[in-house]
Amino acid sequence: MTDTLAPQEPRAGRRRSRRWLPALIAVGVVVAVVVLVWNLLTGALFFYNADEAVAERSELGDDRFTLQGTPVGCSITSGSQGDEVVTAFTVTFGGVMVDVVHRGEPAELFEGGTPVVLDGSWVEGQPGVTGFEPLADDGWYYSSDRMRVKHDNDYINDDEYDDRLAESETQGDTAAEVCAR
Amino acid sequence: MQEINHTGSRTTRLLGAAVIVGLVALVLLGWFVAPEDDDQQDAVRMIFVHVPSAIWTYIAFVTTAIGSVMWLVRRSVWWDTVAAAAAEIGVLFCGLTLFTGSVWGRPTWNTYWDWGDVRLVTTLILFLMMIGYLSVRSLGGPESATATRAAIVGVMAAAILPIVNRSVEWWENNTLHQKSSLTDGNLEDMTLFTLVVGLIVWGLFFWWAILHRFRIAWLEREIRSSDLDRALVERRAEGEPGASPLEERV
Amino acid sequence: MTHVGYLLVGWGTTFAVGLVYTATLLRRGRRLTARVPADRRRWMTAEDT
CATH class of the missing domain: 2.40.50.140 (Nucleic acid-binding proteins)
Structure with missing residues (x-):
């Protein structure tokens, strides 16, 4: 009964545990973009x-x-x-x-x-x-x-x-x- | 009244049927009717899936940018939903552009990939930025803040679209990629016709997919909104007389 | 015909990815539609029923 009476607490916990993946992807994307731009600016292929x-x-x-x-x-x-x-x-x-x-x-x-x-x-x-x-x-x-x-x-x-x-x-x-x- | 339990409609069914017919026509034209190239021989047939994927990547990401601006300026939930739907389809097309280009590159350029090639790498950056856009949308938090963060990424990604598109002109000596086949190229009549068929089929699929994806996003909003309503009702019920001591503690 | 392997990989992957995405959209649509009352699905029209 407690679960149905207080829906927000367990839901917030589940969300936190699910969201590490997009956060990790977002950070990975930023790092990858910086590396790739650096690679281009330093003229890796000319x-x-x-x-x-x-x-x-x-x-x-x-x-x-x-x-x-x-x-x-x-x-x-x-x-x-x-x-x-x-x-x-x-x-x-x-x-x-x-x-x-x-x-x-x-x-x-x-x-x-x-x-x-x-x-x-x-x-x-x-x-x-x-x-x-x-x-x-x-x-x-x-x-x-x-x-x-x-x-x-x-x-x-x-x-x-x-x-x-x-x-x-x-x-x-x-x-x-x-x-x- | 018949119960409907899907996101289809008359329009999407017509679009879906047209895509299937179009794909059959594209396979027949692309594999058996369009001529091979003197230099590339049959490898040139990759153009019929690569170029439509690339063109519709641009259109999808421009749509995302327009939707993002409309969210930032007018707080339009409808446009924000369109932006998100177009971004997902754009990522799909962009991934296919990179993949088919790479497979086409092996027999023609003699390499699948070059990390210094300005066209290849800027396209990869665009792809990664739009994956970042989708990741930001999945991070959660208040819907309005999520939409705003995603919109900023969407506009930033669109800002590099001209660089991706014009890179083959601006940095000729930094890319193996040829200039635009559609605007600057010389194509055999049947090659051009088949390419146009490919562009139309990809466009029909884009419209089919964006309608379904929009409706899915709409349903998700409805579900989140009804979850919120239910939670508010439950919260209010906690304060009403007769609520159990357990509820009051929570 | 030359380069058949490359063509099959390029075209085949394109079609396979498109097919999987199509199936995913339809499945997600069905799953979510079941959770929302018909009067809150804005694309439904009299002709579609």
Whole structure:
């Protein structure tokens, strides 16, 4: 009988015991949001376009950074560097080319004309990959171990590789001209 | 008169039927009629569930923000209830946006996730903020104070919506995500048509769900209000002559 | 067809989550409706009865 006569006390107790979960979630959310915002503000992911990476090569030194560029189709070569099987190619952005040696499996959509985002660092010297003719050939190459593809929002199925290269605003005609030589 | 023991109505039944028909049409169009993409091949078919989830996430959270403002300005319980209903559905859509985007990202970007990617992470922040909104609503306490706290979180979350949406334009070099497929993209006619069908079906489901969720919230308010009424009656009865000594002690 | 696994996971999860949420809404609606008198359910109209 006491329970029905004094409904508020036991109910308040039950509520308290049930509410630790949303309170915990709310606190967890605040912490997670702060961590994520901090992560973004400190630039956890920032791509240097090929032209910027070349311009800032001395500042970058042998630091690890992320490089974005568009692979030149005719340059893509599967070969070996020492004992290691690698994929070598040249990327271009803003009319500037960078030779790349990538260790590991290339991305599924990796092809000439579709921009890639690579993690790695500058190495001074020739790539020395069998069968690869470096198009930049400036005494440096970018050694990469992670590849992602930055595809665009063009889902029209008539875009031939050469047309896309010619239409590209960012890379000029460099790649098309080089491959045509 | 037939006893009704559910939150359905003629409108929700019509919406529900339209959603089922629409989903069948979407599966047929999305899997068998829309063309594959030259680059992505059939992975592009993820667009038909990913983009509608993303667009209706925005609409749901904008609805929450409008409801929140209406609560803060006018103390409208109706709008507060709409805000809460839209937030729950928005969280569902936002979770699906993140999940389908991640699954789509593996074959196309070559990664499920990147913690530094500005579009991915701002979407995750939005998702977490709206989970925070729902948590605040579940914390209890006086209803008015709970609604006010939740409304502030709802408005704050809406404030980052433009950042989430425009991030692919503003920070091109901080995201793998392509620009908007709907406003800036080039789509094959049948791909665009199927995408529009997806948007309509998601919209119908949103309306079906928000009507049911609103009614559930309404019922919960009614139950809380009748619990309060009952407690007041019992309290009053304690002070009346003839109440037992035990009641008076409590 | 390529990428069938990814498509099944993406579409399948979307549909499964939608279905579970739908069932949850309907069940919650039924449970709560039983606790509230008909005259206090504002969506009920003559056409629905």
